[in-house]
Amino acid sequence: MKKKIAxxxxxxxxxxxxxxxxxxxxxxxxxxxxxxxxxIGTSGSFSFAHxxxxxxxxxxxxxxxxxxxxxxxxAILSTILGTTGALGMYYLKRxxxxxxxxxxxxPVVNAEIVTxxxxxxxxxxxxxxxxYFTLLIGHMVICTPFVVLSVLPKLKQMDNSLYEAALDLGAxxxxxxxxxxxxxxxxxxxSGFMLAVTLxxxxxxxxxxxxxxxxxxxxxxxxxxxxxxxxxxxxxxASFWALTTLIFVIILxxxxxxxxxxxRKKEAKK
Amino acid sequence: MKLRFSRKTxxxxxxxxxxxxxxxxxxxxVFYAFTDKNNHVSFTNFLQFFSDPMKLSTIVYSxxxxxxxxxICLLIAYPxxxxxxxxxxxxxxxxxxxxxxPMWINFVLRVNAIRELINWIGLLGETNYANTVFGxxxxxxxxxxxxxYTTISKIDNSLYEASADLGANAATTFFRVTLPLxxxxxxxxxxxxxxxxxxxxxxxxxxxxxxxxxxGKFIETYFGTDWHMGSMIALILLLVVLxxxxxxxxxxxxxxxxxxxx
Numbered sequence: 001m002k003k004k005i006a007x008x009x010x011x012x013x014x015x016x017x018x019x020x021x022x023x024x025x026x027x028x029x030x031x032x033x034x035x036x037x038x039x040i041g042t043s044g045s046f047s048f049a050h051x052x053x054x055x056x057x058x059x060x061x062x063x064x065x066x067x068x069x070x071x072x073x074x075a076i077l078s079t080i081l082g083t084t085g086a087l088g089m090y091y092l093k094r095x096x097x098x099x100x101x102x103x104x105x106x107p108v109v110n111a112e113i114v115t116x117x118x119x120x121x122x123x124x125x126x127x128x129x130x131x132y133f134t135l136l137i138g139h140m141v142i143c144t145p146f147v148v149l150s151v152l153p154k155l156k157q158m159d160n161s162l163y164e165a166a167l168d169l170g171a172x173x174x175x176x177x178x179x180x181x182x183x184x185x186x187x188x189x190x191s192g193f194m195l196a197v198t199l200x201x202x203x204x205x206x207x208x209x210x211x212x213x214x215x216x217x218x219x220x221x222x223x224x225x226x227x228x229x230x231x232x233x234x235x236x237x238a239s240f241w242a243l244t245t246l247i248f249v250i251i252l253x254x255x256x257x258x259x260x261x262x263x264r265k266k267e268a269k270k
Numbered sequence: 271m272k273l274r275f276s277r278k279t280x281x282x283x284x285x286x287x288x289x290x291x292x293x294x295x296x297x298x299x300v301f302y303a304f305t306d307k308n309n310h311v312s313f314t315n316f317l318q319f320f321s322d323p324m325k326l327s328t329i330v331y332s333x334x335x336x337x338x339x340x341x342i343c344l345l346i347a348y349p350x351x352x353x354x355x356x357x358x359x360x361x362x363x364x365x366x367x368x369x370x371x372p373m374w375i376n377f378v379l380r381v382n383a384i385r386e387l388i389n390w391i392g393l394l395g396e397t398n399y400a401n402t403v404f405g406x407x408x409x410x411x412x413x414x415x416x417x418x419y420t421t422i423s424k425i426d427n428s429l430y431e432a433s434a435d436l437g438a439n440a441a442t443t444f445f446r447v448t449l450p451l452x453x454x455x456x457x458x459x460x461x462x463x464x465x466x467x468x469x470x471x472x473x474x475x476x477x478x479x480x481x482x483x484x485x486g487k488f489i490e491t492y493f494g495t496d497w498h499m500g501s502m503i504a505l506i507l508l509l510v511v512l513x514x515x516x517x518x519x520x521x522x523x524x525x526x527x528x529x530x531x532x
Contacts, residue, residue: 015350015365018346018369022411025386026380026383041390081283081284082284085285085287090277091278100285103288103292104288109515111469111485111507112486113470114489114504114508115295117490118296121295121501137291141292144284202376204378204472219377220378222378223476227480243379244380244382248372251374252371259364
């Protein structure tokens with residue numbers, strides 16, 4: 001009995017230790033984001049200076065806006081392209097389907113640097129200079145296959161006879177697709193959209209290879225600021241602490257709300 | 271003849287998109303890899319790649335970093351996944367979520383947070399190799415935990431009971447039941463950690479003080495100087511990835527992708 005309790009404690013301690021390691025960097029930044037110092041480890045008083053800098057610097061605000069707008073645009077376009085793609089693919093003959101699915105998975109398994117390099121070289125080779133368009137294409141290349149991957153399983157679970165029934169009852173194919181098929185796969189479409197948003201928000205490598213000069217997302221801006229530091233002040237670097245903390249709090253809130261509302265729904269069903 | 275609407279035609283836009291932005295760029299890479307500066311067909315890039323000790327040692331170095339990262343990830347993730355999957359706790363779902371949540375913070379900001387932590391401890395620029403491995407383990411750990419958790423929690427509980435009834439102790443049960451049945455999870459976890467640890471140069475640049483060259487960085491440096499050699503390395507990497515993904519049965523574990531379905 002005593003041994004069992006000891007093992008239980010050991011397990012909990014291990015999980016706790018790994019979690020502590022995972023959250024240590026974020027907590028460190030969160031604590032110092034509320035201080036007046038620009039160097040972690042030196043003492044400072046409680047202050048909102050880093051948050052003021054974050055919301056007061058037009059360059060930083062622009063790059064945050066760029067990131068969000070790009071993610072939204074890329075996710076919407078990828079979701080439309082990926083959902084129609086998955087639908088069409090599902091009804092293809094087996095070999096055509098396997099071929100299209102195989103090609104679609106290339107960007108998923110491929111190293112991001114290879115995708116990025118191939119796109120950049122291809123654009124230059126045909127004389128397309130880098131612009132918002134090439135950036136959007138780059139993000140769609142990494143997002144759309146994941147939308148397809150999350151819609152296809154829902155199509156496989158779908159009841160095919162409902163579509164046939166809709167046609168028998170006089171609906172045309174387009175209407176049957178919209179009114180009968182789409183509602184059945186909507187959970188896959190939604191999770192594909194969410195996945196596309198997070199992939200786009202997260203991306204650095206493809207962005208840096210396809211973006212036009214002078215355009216920055218959070219990823220490229222922070223990378224350049226920390227790695228090619230001369231043009232950036234200590235205040236800018238410290239404002240990233242506030243940004244990290246803010247993003248972390250938003251994510252935590254979304255995760256918890258989604259989790260608890262999901263749980264309540266499940267319990268209500270019971 | 272009137273074009274009839276068919277459900278299959280819906281995939282045409284996506285097929286065209288893939289043709290232009292996935293297949294065509296890959297063909298461009300193949301073209302550059304097998305040509306020289308005058309656009310004549312040549313195998314010099316290929317031969318040079320396999321005969322230059324400097325290039326080969328970079329590759330080996332990168333593979334070693336990726337191997338160490340993968341092994342550490344596996345050693346941490348397996349117990350975590352095992353404990354969580356077999357625990358009878360009601361709220362274990364939330365603890366699993368806690369492991370995935372940091373992954374949704376912007377990647378570069380996350381690496382920057384580790385950089386600040388390492389800088390605070392005073393090791394930035396000192397232990398580049400260890401810093402890079404630490405950062406990679408930190409960033410790719412959830413990719414290992416998720417597939418392992420999924421496969422271990424699918425193991426039927428009655429198998430453990432049967433094993434215990436037949437006289438096996440905990441260690442025997444682990445090696446004869448849990449480990450073999452979670453093999454597919456181990457494979458998909460390894461593939462999801464190993465490749466980014468060889469190629470994601472954001473981590474090695476920001477934490478290794480730009481002193482660590484992994485394959486991804488290697489390709490990047492050639493982008494500025496020699497597209498032909500860069501394309502050749504990218505092509506070799508692509509072939510290795512495709513062969514591995516065919517051997518491991520393709521990419522099927524969509525539930526393990528970034529915890530989208532949690």
